Amino acid sequence: MxxxxxxxxxxxxxxxxxxxxxxxxxxxxxxxxxxxxxxxxxxxxxxxxxxxxxxxxxxxxxxxxxxxxxxxxxxxxxxxxxxxxxxxxxxxxxxxxxxxxxxxxxxxxxxxxxxxxxxxxxxxxxxxxxxxxxxxxxxxxxxxxxxxxxxxxxxxxxxxxxxxxxxxxxxxxxxxxxxxxxxxxxxxxxxxxxxxxxxxxxxxxxxxxxxxxxxxxxxxxxxxTEAAATYLETGQVAGPDSRPRRAQAYACVGSDGKAFVIHMSVPEKFWTGLLDVLERPDLAGDPRFATREARVRNYDELDAELKAITERMPRQHWLDRLVAHDIPHGPLNTVADLFDDPQVASMGLVxxxxxxxxxxxxxxxxxxxxxxxxxxxxxxxxxxxxxxxxxxxxxxxxxxxxxxxxxxxxxxxxxxxxxxxxxxx
Structure with a gap:
């Protein structure tokens, strides 16, 4: 200025x-x-x-x-x-x-x-x-x-x-x-x-x-902007799950009741890495999930699959594996959790x-x-x-x-x- x-x-x-x-x-x-x-x-x-x-x-x-x-x-x-x-x-x-x-x-x-x-x-x-x-x-x-x-x-x-x-x-x-x-x-x-x-x-x-x-x-x-531009150009009306579908973003809960999110976006490496994290290579051959476009179409089915798998182990188990495989993810914090999050605590935001x-x-x-x-x-x-x-x-x-x-x-x-x-x- x-x-x-x-x-x-x-x-x-x-x-x-x-x-x-x-x-x-x-x-x-x-x-x-x-x-x-x-x-x-x-x-x-x-x-x-x-x-x-x-x-x-x-x-x-x-x-x-x-x-x-x-x-x-x-x-x-x-x-x-x-x-x-x-x-x-x-x-x-x-x-x-x-x-x-x-x-x-x-x-x-x-x-x-x-x-x-x-x-x-x-x-x-x-x-x-x-x-x-x-x-x-x-x-x-x-x-x-x-x-x-x-x-x-x-x-x-x-x-x-x-x-x-x-x-x-x-x-x-x-x-x-x-x-x-x-x-x-x-x-x-x-x-x-x-x-x-x-x-x-x-x-x-x-x-x-x-x-x-x-x-x-x-x-x-x-x-x-994204929802408005999409409607003005294509006539498609966005709703609460429109962007999560396109972004391939999912919320899961561990066996301890603690929630976390995964965001695969476009790169295929995140999908294949997630299958390694979950130890479910068979999902790669499932026609419902074989391509990104298929996963967008069948978002609800994949969401159900992921939740069924992640509820078997506590959240930290999954967070550790997601870090090791470089998958975009994070804990789903409440405001009470926020300032105890190690990343937030390290940034001097209070x-x-x-x-x-x-x-x-x-x-x-x-x-x-x-x-x-x-x-x-x-x-x-x-x-x-x-x-x-x-x-x-x-x-x-x-x-x-x-x-x-x-x-x-x-x-x-x-x-x-x-x-x-x-x-x-």
């Missing part, structure tokens, strides 16, 4: 604790709630950006998700490394304070419904007039227009409309399924779009910013940080997504409004103060903006 003139100017107020990392000196204003906007901003914070999260007096609803008190683990996960300020965006003073922040910022992210930011006076046109260098990013459910654009859009809705569930849930057991696919993918897409816009800004003689639009449903369709109450927290490190030179030390998610005095260079009466006792509060943050419109996850 090309560095903009003045990007690292300490007078711009970047937190010295974040004075490292590829995005050091970049100020991001986040008007996000729940997951998509906060996740996009978190990714930028992990790269060293100074992220200021703007919340209503009630705070992001994720703060007390599922009845948690001071801070839910979900909020902590999506909001680490940020500073938090409280602004009442229903008041003229709060909007004026937001404009002051935007005037000195590099990026502003919001995930309101289309039209909300414009109606309140901080849409992209108004903000670019105020700060021509600003990169603005809107994350919407269905995009800025169309018959669904004004609808409330949460992950379950988008994952259904965007065909994600049809790819991961069998038709006879259809139900909403985690994780939050569209939230996370749109947040990732937004962070990429913002980085591209910052790069483009550095290439322009006057350093002008631009507005980028990311939709949750569009992010899903891009993620489902870091300890100090939590808001002084306790030590273990968190997934940014290297789970990327490695960056000069990556800054991690910081815990902020308490509600704890950055007001540090960030806001305005009279205290112009903003909504955080609770006197310092405790987090929760509620429908959309109500501090406009109750009828709300925001999405």
């Amino acid at each position: 090309n560095a903009d003139k003045g990007m690292n100017d300490p007078a711009r107020g970047a937190d010295p604790a974040r004075a490292a990392g590829p995005l050091a000196g970049i100020r991001v204003i986040e008007l996000g709630q729940y997951i998509s906007g906060p996740y996009a901003a978190k990714l930028l914070a992990d790269l060293g950006a100074d992220v200021v999260k703007v919340e209503s007096p009630d705070g992001d609803p994720m703060r007390r998700w599922e009845g948690h008190g001071a801070m839910s683990p979900q909020f902590a996960a999506y909001n680490r490394g940020k500073r938090a300020v409280v602004l009442d965006l229903k008041s003229d003073e709060g909007l004026a304070a937001l404009r002051d922040l935007a005037a000195e910022a590099d990026v502003l992210i919001e995930n309101f419904r289309p039209g909300v930011a414009d109606r309140l006076g901080f849409g992209p046109d108004a903000l670019h007039e105020l700060n021509p260098r600003l990169v603005t990013c809107s994350i919407t459910g269905f995009g800025p227009s169309g018959p669904y654009a004004a609808r409330p859009a949460y992950d379950t809705v988008i994952s259904a409309v965007g065909a994600m569930y049809s790819q991961v849930v069998p038709a006879d057991t259809l139900r909403p399924l985690g994780p939050a696919f569209s939230d996370l993918l749109s947040g990732l897409s937004a962070s990429q779009a913002i980085l591209a816009a910052l790069h483009a800004r550095g290439e322009r003689p006057a350093g002008e910013g631009e507005h980028v639009e990311v939709s949750m449903v569009g992010s899903l369709i891009d993620f489902l 870091e300890e940080i100090e939590g808001p109450d002084g306790a030590t927290l273990c968190v997934p490190a940014p290297s789970t997504v990327f490695h960056a030179s000069g990556r800054p030390a991690l910081r815990a998610a902020p308490r509600l409004g704890e950055g007001n005095a540090d960030v806001l260079a305005r009279d205290a009466a112009s903003v909504s103060a955080p609770p006197d006792d310092g405790a987090d509060r929760d509620g429908a943050a959309a109500a501090s903006v406009t109750a009828p419109e709300g925001t999405r996850a």
Whole structure:
């Protein structure tokens, strides 16, 4: 990324604790709630950006998700490394304070419904007039227009409309399924779009910013490129087992009840090696499995054969043999297994940080997504409004103060903006 003139100017107020990392000196204003906007901003914070999260007096609803008190683990996960300020965006003073922040910022992210930011006076046109260098990013459910654009859009809705569930849930057991696919993918897409816009800004003689639009449903369709392209070209409709068939991927269970996966892909050597692992050379002559095309057609039959064989010995027996024969494979870990996996443990993907109450927290490190030179030390998610005095260079009466006792509060943050419109996850 090309560095903009003045990007690292300490007078711009970047937190010295974040004075490292590829995005050091970049100020991001986040008007996000729940997951998509906060996740996009978190990714930028992990790269060293100074992220200021703007919340209503009630705070992001994720703060007390599922009845948690001071801070839910979900909020902590999506909001680490940020500073938090409280602004009442229903008041003229709060909007004026937001404009002051935007005037000195590099990026502003919001995930309101289309039209909300414009109606309140901080849409992209108004903000670019105020700060021509600003990169603005809107994350919407269905995009800025169309018959669904004004609808409330949460992950379950988008994952259904965007065909994600049809790819991961069998038709006879259809139900909403985690994780939050569209939230996370749109947040990732937004962070990429913002980085591209910052790069483009550095290439322009006057350093002008631009507005980028990311939709949750569009992010899903891009993620489902293979299934979408296959349908558009051939009319074939992919389902949950379509890619496993083509990839020749199988899940097996050992006699100890522990599961593992095998992925043979295209090279014939993996099939012949697997027959050696299983000590079943006779399967090579079975016409149902004699060629890769036959194995694709008869996937269910081969799946049953493999399960019948592998259930006779414990998983580790099979893992050892698969390693010896260089067959692509791996244990099917749960989240509880994940961080005890020897490979994961060797990669340093967990870091300890100090939590808001002084306790030590273990968190997934940014290297789970990327490695960056000069990556800054991690910081815990902020308490509600704890950055007001540090960030806001305005009279205290112009903003909504955080609770006197310092405790987090929760509620429908959309109500501090406009109750009828709300925001999405």
